[in-house]
Amino acid sequence: MLQFILRRIAISALIMFLGSVLMYVLTINSGDPLQDLRESRAENRDQLMAARTENMGLDDPWWQRYLGWFTGVSRCFVLQCDLGTARDGADVNNLLLSSAGASLRLVTIATFLAIFIGVALGVLSAIRQYSGFDYTITFAAFLFYSLPVFWAAVLLKDFGAIRFNNWIADPAVSITVTALVALLFALAVASVLGGSLRRQVVTGLVTFAVVFGLVFAFDQVQWWVQPALGLPLIIVGAVAALGFMLVMTVGLSNRKVTYAGLVTIALGLVSYFVTGPILDDPSGWLVILALTAVTVVVGLAVGWVMGGYERRTAMTVSVGTALGMAFLIFMDKLLRGWAGFLELAGNRPVSTIGENRIIPERFEGDFWEGIFNWGVQLVLPTIVLTLISIASYSRYTRGSMLETINQDYIRTARSKGLSDRVVFTKHALRNALIPITTIVAFDFASLLGGAVITETIFGWRGLGAMFRLGLDTVDPNPVMAYYLVAGGAAVIMNMLADIAYASLDPRIRR
Amino acid sequence: MTDNHRPDDPEHTPAASSVEEVYSVEKQIDLSQKSYSQGQLVRRRFFRHRGAMVSLFVLVFITVMAFTSIGYGLIPSWWDKTFYDAGAAVDGGRPTMQLWPFQIGEHPFGQDTIGKDYFALTMRGTQRSLIVAFTVGLLSTVIGTLIGAIAGFFRGWVEAILMRVTDLFIIIPLLVLAAVVGKMASGIWWLALMLSLLTWTGLARLVRGEVLSLREREFVTAAEAIGTGPWRIIFKHILPNTIGTIIVSATLAIAATILLESALSFLGYGVRAPDTSLGLLISTYQNAFLTRPWLFWWPGLMILGIALSVNFLGDGLRDAFDPRQNRTAD
Numbered sequence: 001m002l003q004f005i006l007r008r009i010a011i012s013a014l015i016m017f018l019g020s021v022l023m024y025v026l027t028i029n030s031g032d033p034l035q036d037l038r039e040s041r042a043e044n045r046d047q048l049m050a051a052r053t054e055n056m057g058l059d060d061p062w063w064q065r066y067l068g069w070f071t072g073v074s075r076c077f078v079l080q081c082d083l084g085t086a087r088d089g090a091d092v093n094n095l096l097l098s099s100a101g102a103s104l105r106l107v108t109i110a111t112f113l114a115i116f117i118g119v120a121l122g123v124l125s126a127i128r129q130y131s132g133f134d135y136t137i138t139f140a141a142f143l144f145y146s147l148p149v150f151w152a153a154v155l156l157k158d159f160g161a162i163r164f165n166n167w168i169a170d171p172a173v174s175i176t177v178t179a180l181v182a183l184l185f186a187l188a189v190a191s192v193l194g195g196s197l198r199r200q201v202v203t204g205l206v207t208f209a210v211v212f213g214l215v216f217a218f219d220q221v222q223w224w225v226q227p228a229l230g231l232p233l234i235i236v237g238a239v240a241a242l243g244f245m246l247v248m249t250v251g252l253s254n255r256k257v258t259y260a261g262l263v264t265i266a267l268g269l270v271s272y273f274v275t276g277p278i279l280d281d282p283s284g285w286l287v288i289l290a291l292t293a294v295t296v297v298v299g300l301a302v303g304w305v306m307g308g309y310e311r312r313t314a315m316t317v318s319v320g321t322a323l324g325m326a327f328l329i330f331m332d333k334l335l336r337g338w339a340g341f342l343e344l345a346g347n348r349p350v351s352t353i354g355e356n357r358i359i360p361e362r363f364e365g366d367f368w369e370g371i372f373n374w375g376v377q378l379v380l381p382t383i384v385l386t387l388i389s390i391a392s393y394s395r396y397t398r399g400s401m402l403e404t405i406n407q408d409y410i411r412t413a414r415s416k417g418l419s420d421r422v423v424f425t426k427h428a429l430r431n432a433l434i435p436i437t438t439i440v441a442f443d444f445a446s447l448l449g450g451a452v453i454t455e456t457i458f459g460w461r462g463l464g465a466m467f468r469l470g471l472d473t474v475d476p477n478p479v480m481a482y483y484l485v486a487g488g489a490a491v492i493m494n495m496l497a498d499i500a501y502a503s504l505d506p507r508i509r510r
Numbered sequence: 511m512t513d514n515h516r517p518d519d520p521e522h523t524p525a526a527s528s529v530e531e532v533y534s535v536e537k538q539i540d541l542s543q544k545s546y547s548q549g550q551l552v553r554r555r556f557f558r559h560r561g562a563m564v565s566l567f568v569l570v571f572i573t574v575m576a577f578t579s580i581g582y583g584l585i586p587s588w589w590d591k592t593f594y595d596a597g598a599a600v601d602g603g604r605p606t607m608q609l610w611p612f613q614i615g616e617h618p619f620g621q622d623t624i625g626k627d628y629f630a631l632t633m634r635g636t637q638r639s640l641i642v643a644f645t646v647g648l649l650s651t652v653i654g655t656l657i658g659a660i661a662g663f664f665r666g667w668v669e670a671i672l673m674r675v676t677d678l679f680i681i682i683p684l685l686v687l688a689a690v691v692g693k694m695a696s697g698i699w700w701l702a703l704m705l706s707l708l709t710w711t712g713l714a715r716l717v718r719g720e721v722l723s724l725r726e727r728e729f730v731t732a733a734e735a736i737g738t739g740p741w742r743i744i745f746k747h748i749l750p751n752t753i754g755t756i757i758v759s760a761t762l763a764i765a766a767t768i769l770l771e772s773a774l775s776f777l778g779y780g781v782r783a784p785d786t787s788l789g790l791l792i793s794t795y796q797n798a799f800l801t802r803p804w805l806f807w808w809p810g811l812m813i814l815g816i817a818l819s820v821n822f823l824g825d826g827l828r829d830a831f832d833p834r835q836n837r838t839a840d
Contacts, residue, residue, distance in 0.1 A: 019681050
């Protein structure tokens, strides 16, 4: 395994080097770096041109310029990176530091969301092949796949930012909209759960009633401006998380593991009150991280004590449930910050420009409101990027899952009497996921490319903006800084995908 | 397919007495069931694919409309306005097209901010996008097929280069590379050529994979045994067996290029003013969305329509060439 990883790193380094040469040469030949000066009427024009030629080394041959850049970058190994300066004299190191965070946050969140949702949709539509749900997902995938990113982004900016701001000023959901939302949910849930027509109608009606009631109640208590989950919803969510974990592992009928999960939920409820004061105003992400670690430890301990001879499964289920519950408690606290954030943002929470609603230097809210400050701005670009990736993930997963379901070993598993649940989760899903891992690497690169577009439209000063600045001024240094981050991130994603591949498919572990 | 008589035409069935008994069994089957060649089967499956047929109609309709309405080269135009002349604003430049009662009116898609006819502008943009997309689809397919076949058949350094170049595209986002080369290219033909040089790798890998397995098959060994040269084997024996992959991939490449080209034009690295393209139109009028939404809707819907129909066509072709992927019982 170590050798496998080392070989991958060596190849990646070589590719990174070749790619950097290619990018550098293409960029410096992509236009005339003196264009703006040639057209200017300034009196000291010639002087300016000479100065720029001198600064950027325009008279040097390409390899000499590249070598200069490469020497600066190779000092990274002794932790003294020098990425050069941009044409206007700005230090690219600083430029990169200020822009990389927001972009990478965007792309990483979009990647994981897309994988999670896309794979889930793909698996569901494969299991319910040729159902209404399957056709809807297939058509939606085609639609999103053919959607011009930039067009969708502008549309979303209008509906998600401008009109949402108008709506939140006086939030009210009409009965018609409530009914429509409930109807959509009902159709989706009924066709996913499947079964006989009678059963589908019953599930649909129940879902409709529940969603209609929820939305109506939310509207009555003005949940949209003062949201919170509250204890009842946290409990419901935690039980749902436990149910999901059980279905994915041993099934609902296993008493020992179920009890372990229930005890975890009980402990989670106790911790909700114990950690309440800490969580009301935590000093930073370190507190959240520490609490998460405690959550995992508690989950493991409960599984260990309660699991008996099924210790391992019980530990997995407990940790999963505990994390799910921790997430719900986190969301509860976060949502309680919304009202304060609305006030800070003057009731127009979503801005159409920038990666923060209020620039951090001027922001005065607490920890939770601070999350909203960048989180709100993250939502729309993430939706744009995720939609398109979801389309490809769901298609690939569906195809891969269908192929797996038709394999002989699945028939064997069924014929020896295993339940659908075990066949799908234990035998089919694991094998169907193997080919997906290779797509992740390609998809991550295209997401980084897509980020260039979304950053332009949503006015982020991120990596994409830096790349465009470099390209527009025919200045290789910002472009190469973009390349280093994008390439490095892609290499790491690729590596993770390879390791995931190896852990899913023992045949290639050599 | 092995029969030398025409099963669909009983009169031509050979009635030679010596082999009559052999045929009698076959005749019963043949008379009740037509038999088809591989190509006929593919064509039948394709024409029965409803989604693909609708998309084919939409695509042909858009293409014919784009090239005849404002004319192209020798093709005469039937639309009386051009995409560069500004006229007086009619009804504040709003679209005059109505569905009920149906009327086209003076400016069916409306007018832009300085009074140019938006229908003509959109058609011009569609032309540009279609030209780039189809050229790239064709060129990159040719390049990809050739390199893939050579890499798969001869292995060696061509294969090594192919694999490393594909690795490059994992590291550098395609859009970024395309932006850099698109900035160099002036005019849509150069743009198309440059984009083709970037987009062939996916198909090359697919073709290489198929050639790798086909070259081990008996018919290739047989061809080699009778002294057939490598190029003849590639073109006459191997490539015809990969035609399904190639056609499907070419279709999907066209859809991907439409999106890539419009994205580049939107960012300003593709088709540039004074010429126009669908991406450029959206980029120019994105801020007019609140005041003149039609300037934003038409080009976007056009891109969506073309890309969607080409993607559906590709799906129909895939089902036609490889029915196993789609339905279990067919």
